[in-house]
Amino acid sequence: MAAIERISITLPAEMAASLRHTVEGGQYASTSEIVREALREWSRRRDDELRDLEALRQAVKIGDESGPSVPADEVFAELRRMIAARRAAVA
Numbered sequence: 001m002a003a004i005e006r007i008s009i010t011l012p013a014e015m016a017a018s019l020r021h022t023v024e025g026g027q028y029a030s031t032s033e034i035v036r037e038a039l040r041e042w043s044r045r046r047d048d049e050l051r052d053l054e055a056l057r058q059a060v061k062i063g064d065e066s067g068p069s070v071p072a073d074e075v076f077a078e079l080r081r082m083i084a085a086r087r088a089a090v091a
Contacts, residue, residue: 009035019031019034019035022034
């Protein structure tokens with residue numbers, strides 16, 4: 001079993017009342033159980049965000065290494081020329 005460490009936290013009165021109400025309602029055995037679940041969820045969300053950030057960094061790196069960029073106005077101008085040429089060929 002993992003070592004247990006007791007810590008003390010300070011909460012706004014409304015949050016503390018909500019925790020007590022939840023325990024009294026039987027949804028959790030203790031306020032500590034609620035806090036542990038909240039911390040597990042926070043940890044999962046933080047890990048997900050870190051994975052997403054790393055994936056974004058990798059995508060940026062791949063993009064940077066793929067070669068020089070082309071200005072968007074040049075890309076759109078070329079697309080417009082291609083569309084105009086296709087339309088002219090069909091007409």
